[in-house]
Amino acid sequence: MTAKARKGESGKFATKPAKFQGGKVGKDKHGGGGSGRFQERKKQGKTTRGKAGQSNYRNGGQSGKWKDGQTRKWRNVKASYSEWKVTEKDGEMTTRKEHTEKFPGRKVVDPKLLEKYGRGAGVNVQKIRKWNKPMIHRIKMKEQKMKEAEEEAARVELLLTESSGQLEATEGTYTAHITQSDIKKAVDITTAAKGFNLKLEYGPYLMDYTRNGRHLLIGGRKGHLASFDWITKKLHFETNVMESIHDLCFLHTERMMAVAQKQWVYVYDNQGVELHCLKMMHRTLQLEFLPYHFLLCAGNEAGILSWLDISLGKEVIRTRTGKGRLGVMCQNPYNAVLCCGHPNGTVTMWTPNSRMPVASILCHTQPLRKVTVDPSGRYMATAGVDRQLKIWDVRNLGECLKSYYINAGASHLSFSQKGLLAMSMGNVVEVFRNVVDGGCKKPYMQHKGGNTIHGMQFCPYEDVLGISTYNGFSSLIIPGAGEPNYDALEANPYISTSGRREAEVKSLLSKVPSDLITLDPMSICQVDTPTLQERIEAKKTLLHVRAPKIDPRPRYRMKGKSGSATMFKRKQKIREDAQRGYLKTALWQQAEAGLGKEYFKDKPDQEQKEQPTVLDRFKPKAAKKK
């Protein structure tokens, strides 16, 4: 693709100052108008044929030498694939069998790619007890399998055929100068249809996309609520809730949505029918939904955070943050921790397991306006009143990676799946590339609307940025924003009804308990070292219980009771009694300290005891007793 742009041989867009290469805007499966893009693909196939791509495929793949050109090859897998077909037609290509004979074994995987899927260092077998040979063998085998898994995962990358597009400016121009109308003119119809404006009346609007990026929910402050498939523009419902709307969000599917209204939070279905009124969440300002935990989180005017398990309808926890109005809130998609921004310049992180914040970071020296975390959960962007934009390393708390001055305080921030950062200031939206690395000074794209922006979000799996303003909604085309390859098991934009049903059940079955929310989600595969140490200490104490030495010299007794044998027995008895007494007290003390017998027993699961079921009679007797 890039090669083509450099050569400037695009017949179609030659007159334009810059070309839009719609790698991802349209989709083959969707609509019939993707012909322009298709043609482009074809061209790519031709241009790359007989050049670097070809040589890569034939020789580089097996030679074990990895050049710089290789990386490009991985990006343009599709291109080289098509070339392969073409050459086959030409009859140059040798048969598959010979191919394998020439380079026996499977194709070598790109080490960089392997690194990407790497799982870190394995077990140090040397350290494990030597004499248990089969165990060691087993561990070694497992390590081998892990290696295999990494390699296989890297191989599967081949199936990610789509690549994201981008804007490239010709010399002397900037990509930021390309307007939406330019783009719309350049791209195919389907893609052009993705950029649209809605003029609405009911006051500043808020918006939310579903996780698969297919549906859109908009709500006006004056009570206007509408949900629709924004690609086909099919309206699901439209209603006026007759109350002010402060925030809204989709729940696990597009068929349920939560809306924070003046007093309480309401749940509506796809038809606009009110399903629930959540009175435990009152005067809510911010709503967040944690999809894997089925938790609806709300922050309210009084600074109270509450988590509600929507699969059970139970409130998990409600805590008072004590930091005032919770107007700035976002979730970290990586670990499901809530990040709240406060007027004292701090960002606090909350989990539903504690009434105290897990962490609080002083980010700005002035009140915060917006916080957002990127989809990978690595970076956090904060914008403050001090007209600064800061990028933080979330996992390494408190490490500021970049700090930028901007002309006005940003009111909204949004990370796209591909790492673009959109920032709204008043009526201006700007999209930046490489904010994290600091390679950018100028915006990648810029858009100036007629009104103040009140809501902004990148649409997942699409090159689209949705902004909701005071008087409507507009969808902007931002090439290269969305992830081009979707994981259908995770979020499928083209999901069918039955598929959605199945996914719903599956996701409910694999619901992650809220107990597991923590800063490091991998801590579940870690050892609870404090408890381990406690146990070891306890064991030590148990092992080292030893009765004190006593002098068992009994009283002399008459009448043959002090014969040597009797005396010995008596001594023994005294000794044993003393020891027994001591041990008793020691054990009692241990039990008091909570380190008794029960401590080392595996605690029986409470769930097992629960309610006898009808099927119990089929169980074997032993199991029944339990």
Place this chain on the structure above:
Amino acid sequence: MRKKKTKIGPHAAEENDIFISKPKEEDSESTNERVQEGDEKVHARLFSDMSKISKKKMSAGNKKPHARLLSDVSKVSKNLRAAEEDDIFISRPKGEDGETSDEGGDEGDEKAHIRLLNDMSKISKKKNQAAKREVRTTIGTITEEIKAEDLMNRIGSSLLSQTNKKVKTTQKPLEKHIVQRAKRAAGYEDVAMEVSKWAKVVELRREADTLSFPLKKKNTEFSTVDKVEPPKLTTDLEHEVYSLLEGAKLVKNQETEREKAIRHAMSLEEVKERMRTLWREKEMKHRYEEKARRQNQSKSKKHHRILRREKLRKQKTELQELHKKNPDAALEKLQEMELLRIQERMSQRHRSSKWAKFQGLRATRDKEAMAALQENAKMHRELKMKINKEEASDSEDNSGSEQQKEEAIAAGTYDPMNPWTASLAKRPQASQDMLSMEEGDASFTKFKKFWDEVNRRKIEEKKAQAIVEAREQKEKDEQKEEEAECEKSEVDKDETDKNAKNGEDTDHLKSIDYMFSKAEVSLKKKMKKELKKLGIESTEGKEWTKVKKKKGAKIKNKKAAVVEEFDFSCKSTENKTDEKLERVRTLEEVEELGQREEATDSIEQAFQTLKKGEASGKTKGVKKSNESSGDKTEETKKKVEVDPTKFIQVKAERLHTAMPDTMTTDNDALDDSEEDENAEDVIREAFADDYLIDEFKSAKEAAIEESEPKEVSLVLPGWGEWTGPNLKVSARKRKKFRIQPGKKIRKFESVGNVIYNESADVHQNLRKAMVSQLPYQFTSVKDFEASVRAPVGRTFVPEAVHKKLTAPAVTTKKGTIIEPMTENELLALRKEISVRK
């Protein structure tokens, strides 16, 4: 022949002793008895004869006949060897007796004596056994060859048969438990044999990833494409298609037997060549093996020592080369060698150690202990011994060193005070120092490096000096002359010093400190000279700084460079965000985090000590700079930086953003954002930066304090002292009864702008779900965590791998009987193993 005799001699003698010693006393009695029992006539005559002799001999001297008798008998015994038959045995002594009597010269006694002997022989004929024994009793040592069999034959049946009979009696049965034990042992062996043949099978089964029962598999062999016969082509179309396929090389033409044979065939020469190479390989292998065996067998200490030394020398040269190419690698290697040396040193036992003491106690009873002690002593002696440099290789070294010396002189770096060049000078005359070669090999290179550095500096100094001199030459011509004289005298002094010291050095080891002190002295002298040149008279403390000032910045810079070179601390530039953050697990690791900046290599430590020595002598300025840097790191380590501002303030860049238009259209609406902005302005004015930071600081302190375990005081007032409303408990008592909690490790404690609440993050609910006991075979948390680090679910890994990872250990086929293994399994095993290989 002689040898043989001597070999046999003692053996035979022993045998005889054994045989003889017993009957010795008995027999003398028994003979007497038998004599009484036997022919009385003869006996009587014998007695009379004897009395006659004794009577006659009384006059000559009592002892003489007795002695003669004895000598006679001994002669008889000497000829025993020849006496193979009974008759001869008897007869021989007769004649010889005659001779001896002749020699004796007592002719009068001859007849009586002969008769006596005859009589005796008669007795002996009848009871030769007794006679023989009697004869033997007097024998001291028998050097002649005697066969035990003959003796046994001569002894006859009576005694031997008796003893034999005794042996033949049935043995006393062994004790029950011993019998049982023996039985058990035998049984164990059998069973062990029986069981051990299953060992491999069991091992394979245990190691198997998955086992699917029943284990027996049907032999299903798939016929591969090669084995399939080519299809019979009947129609034209088939022919055509087939030819096309062949053309595209999709079908492999089958090779006939003949073609195969041709392919494999070799010419005679090829065969010969092949045979030759094979033979050669075999021969070479054999030779190497032989050599290795011989080398292994060699017990010569000297040989091994030579080998070791050669190895060391090789290492040294390698190291030097490596140092030229890659100093870092050389350092590493040096470290390794040092470690080896340390290990060797550790393995040596002290002569007066605890071990030696115990061995000494044991040595009276235990031979092994004695041997060990001796070995230790020997080693001690060897190690203490000065090494002769007779070996050719050593002399080579010397020549090399001489060369080096010459080179050094040529380069102008030769310094007799320098231990390395000095040692070069000394080597030909004095015996080699132990330190320099054997043990101090590692230190050798280190010191050498250091001294090279010093030399380099000297050259630089000289250069600088030369420049200064050039400037002031004209002015200070006169002074120079004086100084030259001074120098001369001082050099003379040096030499005399050196000579004196050389004498000492040959006697004892030259300590490093001593070297340094020497170097220091020399350096000081030089300094003085230089100062004189510059016309500065000052005390020792000031001299260096002043010189530095005079010489200017150039030298200073160079010194800094030197310091950098010697600073081994490796500060790696870390990426801002590590992709995989490692978990801090132990207190040590947390400490490490702090210390990471200061790389504490053993070598660096060694160099620190070196630097100290150096600093005392020459480069005080360098030391100062070094110290200051060290201090800085220490300070940072001690005082944990908790200033939030430091962390907040990252150098901000300016983004080129557009200015938003001021909104006018939505005046009528209740626009929150505008209200917000107004509010924000107010807030901005209200909140000063410092105020927020201070607030955060205090919040952090409070959080830390809260989470810190409190100390407990168990003081009871009134015990051991007065108490009351205005009386305080004594400080001593309070101190005594105070229980201080241990220091808690806290994450992100040193990060100023973060308050981290670990109890909230890793909360109790989560900890319940975490693993709190290491599974059986693991001994370290790290390893266990590594073993569960990767996901196995089908959403994380490809399906095929997921299936592999989650395959059950055992699968059983329904409806089949799982039979126990039979011995056939062993046969199958062989196949399996061969397949594996």
